[in-house]
Amino acid sequence: MPKKPITTQDYIELGQFYLLNQKYSEAIKQFKSALRLQPDAKVYFQLGLAYEATNQIPQAQEVYRKALQLDPQLKEAAEHLERISK
Amino acid sequence: MAKSFVVIGLGRFGSSIARALAEKGFEVMVIDSDENEVREFAELVTHSFVLDATDERALKDIGVADIDVAIVSVGQNIDTSILITLILKELGVKQVIVKAVNDRHGKILQRIGADKVIYPEREVATRLAESFFSTKIFDYIELSPIHSIIEIAAPKQFIGKTLKQIGLREKYNVTVIAIKRKIPILTEKGTPDFKEEVIIGPGADDEISEGDILTILGKYEDLEKIERL
Numbered sequence: 001m002p003k004k005p006i007t008t009q010d011y012i013e014l015g016q017f018y019l020l021n022q023k024y025s026e027a028i029k030q031f032k033s034a035l036r037l038q039p040d041a042k043v044y045f046q047l048g049l050a051y052e053a054t055n056q057i058p059q060a061q062e063v064y065r066k067a068l069q070l071d072p073q074l075k076e077a078a079e080h081l082e083r084i085s086k
Numbered sequence: 087m088a089k090s091f092v093v094i095g096l097g098r099f100g101s102s103i104a105r106a107l108a109e110k111g112f113e114v115m116v117i118d119s120d121e122n123e124v125r126e127f128a129e130l131v132t133h134s135f136v137l138d139a140t141d142e143r144a145l146k147d148i149g150v151a152d153i154d155v156a157i158v159s160v161g162q163n164i165d166t167s168i169l170i171t172l173i174l175k176e177l178g179v180k181q182v183i184v185k186a187v188n189d190r191h192g193k194i195l196q197r198i199g200a201d202k203v204i205y206p207e208r209e210v211a212t213r214l215a216e217s218f219f220s221t222k223i224f225d226y227i228e229l230s231p232i233h234s235i236i237e238i239a240a241p242k243q244f245i246g247k248t249l250k251q252i253g254l255r256e257k258y259n260v261t262v263i264a265i266k267r268k269i270p271i272l273t274e275k276g277t278p279d280f281k282e283e284v285i286i287g288p289g290a291d292d293e294i295s296e297g298d299i300l301t302i303l304g305k306y307e308d309l310e311k312i313e314r315l
Contacts, residue, residue, distance in 0.1 A: 019278050020270045024296055046278055053268045053280060053297040055239040076279065 008037045015046060024050045041071035048080060057084050089154040091115070092179075094139045094170055096123040099185055099206050100159035104131060115153065117145075140169045142177070151177040158200075159185040168194055175199040232305055235263070240298040241315035250290035258312055260304030262288055267298050 015030030031047040034040070044067035051060035064081040067074050090113040093104040100116075101123070108114045108131045115133040118124050124136045137144045139160070150156070156179045160167045167184055168191075174182045175198065183202040186192035192203040244252050254260055265288050268280040285292060294300070302309060 016278055020272065022270060022295060022297070042277065049270075049278060049280065053270070055297060055299065076273075076277070 008034045008040075011037070012043055012046075015043075015050075019046060019050055019053075022053070024054045028054075039066075039070065041067040041074050041077070044070065045074060045077045045080075048077065052080060052084060060084055089113075090152075091155045091157065092117060092150055092153045093157045093159065094118070095158060095160035095167075095185075096120070096127065097159060097161045100157065101127070103157055103159070108132075115148070115150075117148075140166060140173070142173045145173060145177060150174065150179065153179055155179075155181045155183065157183045157185075162187055164191050164194075167191070168198060171195055171200050172198050233303065234306060234309065235301060235303045236309050236313075237266075237299055237301050238313060240294045240296075240300050241312065243315055244294045244300075245296050245298075246293065248291050248293050249288060252294070254302075258304070259308045260302050260312060262300050263303055264288070264301040265292065265294070265298050266301070267295060 011030045011034035015027045015034060018024070018027035018030060027050040028047060031043055031050065034043050035047065044063045048060045048063040048067065051057075051063065061081060061084060064077045064084075067077040068081070071077075091104075091107050092115040093100050093107070094117045096104065096116060096118040100118075104114055104116050104127060108127075114131040115135070116124060116127045116131050117135045117137060117139050119136065119138050121136045124134045127134045133148070135148055137148075139145060139158075145151075156174045158167055158170050158174070160170065164187065167186075171182055171184050181201045182199070183204060184195045184200045186195055186203045186205055192205065195203045249262055254262055263286070265285040267283045267285065269283050270278055270280045273279050302312065304312075
């Protein structure tokens with residue numbers, strides 16, 4: 001049977017799995033792969049969470065901003081960005 | 087022309103300054119009353135003398151008056167440091183930098199003409215405070231001239247180990263008073279987020295996770311070691 005190609009959704013789900021299991025470095029890799037295929041505000045936000053969780057604050061700020069550029073209504077990104085920029 | 091320096095007093099502070107200046111290629115003269123201390127520097131610096139620096143004539147004879155910068159670091163002996171500072175100013179040394187052991191000592195030194203008074207213990211504290219703006223240190227509280235509390239991202243070497251395994255108390259001489267941790271959760275909308283948990287007074291068996299922020303109490307020099315990890 002031919003291998004099913006890895007989709008953006010696969011990367012996102014895997015990223016979320018790693019994020020919820022506190023494997024942040026792995027989560028970062030998966031979210032970045034997903035974003036390479038398709039930029040998405042929610043995925044940028046989750047990448048931001050992984051950066052924030054590992055105290056990589058400048059990187060987190062950058063991707064929260066990207067999330068807000070794509071979706072200015074994404075409340076959670078705005079909240080996190082505000083919190084870490086204090 | 088490069089500046090010339092004389093370092094008077096080769097204790098821990100004086101000797102590290104003399105060494106650093108010599109390594110940078112400056113002309114350095116060192117003076118101490120202890121022959122053993124001076125001998126160590128004989129090959130490293132331009133001139134080294136065993137003499138009592140409160141002896142004005144002796145200082146004159148070796149040409150201290152022509153030196154640009156004098157650094158006086160004679161340990162806890164306040165009277166001696168004041169007397170030497172006074173002599174150096176009278177001899178006409180352009181810049182006299184003196185190590186002070188406390189505020190009162192510092193004030194007297196300024197009154198008698200010291201160009202700069204330094205408090206090495208405090209300088210360490212300031213450096214640490216400056217690194218508050220680094221990505222590693224999140225907060226900083228000065229408790230006393232010796233101790234402070236810092237909030238720092240857990241160094242990589244600590245991750246996955248218990249406090250006991252890390253040996254913070256034994257190896258680093260510091261105490262972790264709290265651990266701030268982000269716990270990932272799924273929101274009602276089904277998207278990940280996290281909540282913050284604070285473990286106050288963690289036990290020896292508490293394990294450090296990736297992303298933890300540690301609140302640590304200790305001496306400046308010990309905290310600096312952790313920061314450099």
